[in-house]
Amino acid sequence: VYLLSSACVKPGESVLVHGASGGVGIAACQIARAYGLKVLGTASTEEGQKIVLENGAHKVFNHKEANYIDKIKKSVGEKGVDVIIEMLANVNLSNDLNLLSHGGRVIVVGSRGPIEINPRDTMTKESSIKGVTLFSSTKEEFQQFAAALQAGMEIGWLKPVIGPQYLLEKAAQAHENIIHSSGATGKMILLLK
Numbered sequence: 793v794y795l796l797s798s799a800c801v802k803p804g805e806s807v808l809v810h811g812a813s814g815g816v817g818i819a820a821c822q823i824a825r826a827y828g829l830k831v832l833g834t835a836s837t838e839e840g841q842k843i844v845l846e847n848g849a850h851k852v853f854n855h856k857e858a859n860y861i862d863k864i865k866k867s868v869g870e871k872g873v874d875v876i877i878e879m880l881a882n883v884n885l886s887n888d889l890n891l892l893s894h895g896g897r898v899i900v901v902g903s904r905g906p907i908e909i910n911p912r913d914t915m916t917k918e919s920s921i922k923g924v925t926l927f928s929s930t931k932e933e934f935q936q937f938a939a940a941l942q943a944g945m946e947i948g949w950l951k952p953v954i955g956p957q958y959l960l961e962k963a964a965q966a967h968e969n970i971i972h973s974s975g976a977t978g979k980m981i982l983l984l985k
Contacts, residue, residue, distance in 0.1 A: 793940040794933070795820055796827060798924050799875040799897045803828030806868060808891065811879030812849060813840030815979025816901060818953050820877050821848035826949040832864065832873065837975035843953060861887050872896060872917070882907045885921070889913035899924055953978035960984055 795816075801807065801824070809820045812833030824831045825848030833849035835841045836856040844852045851867055853860045864873070872893035878884055881903035888898045890913060900923040914921065929937070944950030955978025958966040963982055970980055 793823055793937050793944075794926060794929065795877055795899055795901065795924060796823055796829075796875075798922055799877075799899050801827060801829060801875055804830075805874035806830040806832065806871075806893075807875040807877060808832045808834070808864065808873045808888075809844075809849070809877045810834050810855065810884050810888065811902075811976070812844040812852070813837070813978075814879065814976030815953070815955065817877070817879060817976070818843065818847045818978065819950065822950050823944065824848060826944065829875075832867065834860065835975055837977070840975045840977050843977055847951070847953065855884075861891065864891060868893075875899065877901060878903075880904065885909055886913070889917075889919065889921075892917055892919045894918060896920075897922060955980050957981045957983055 807824045807829045809817050811817050812821050813835035821831050821833055821844060831849045833844040833852045834855040835844050835852060836854060841852045841854060853863055873891045874893050874896050876888045876891065876898045878888055878898055878900050879902045881900045882905040885907050886909045889909060894917045896917060896919045898921045900921060941950060955976065960982050966980055966982065
């Protein structure tokens with residue numbers, strides 16, 4: 793909910809969830825679909841792509857394929873994508889800027905380092921890049937997000953997908969595995985037992 797409200801989305805707009813098969817990506821797809829957006833997603837494995845389609849995306853693309861950006865451009869046409877939810881900005885941000893529509897927005901959720909971009913790519917389309925973090929939210933905002941998510945689960949448009957599960961003692965291994973995995977499939981869970 794926070795990701796999409798940060799992007800000021802409107803029903804009928806298009807959203808690309810880059811890295812859509814992980815826990816955050818799946819939730820973004822489900823919420824975007826509930827908001828009435830045209831949802832595109834990317835995932836690097838066949839299993840991940842299937843999960844993305846099952847969880848709200850109209851189309852999915854393999855971001856490990858060399859020509860996947862061209863496929864996305866062909867899918868959205870000259871207009872471009874209105875909003876991109878970006879999980880790995882240090883790899884994708886430059887390409888994201890070229891995929892955007894006029895006035896398009898990139899919402900940066902994750903990054904693992906620096907990237908070089910051409911600022912002209914933002915100027916010609918009057919697009920914007922916004923970084924978000926849940927930890928800067930106020931108590932009232934957390935309560936609003938929780939209420940929206942709870943309602944989504946009660947009504948049925950938000951259905952968390954559970955991915956790999958690790959005992960809490962294995963948290964370091966879980967972190968290593970997610971960083972070096974070939975593709976996420978659902979929300980990683982740490983178990984207290």
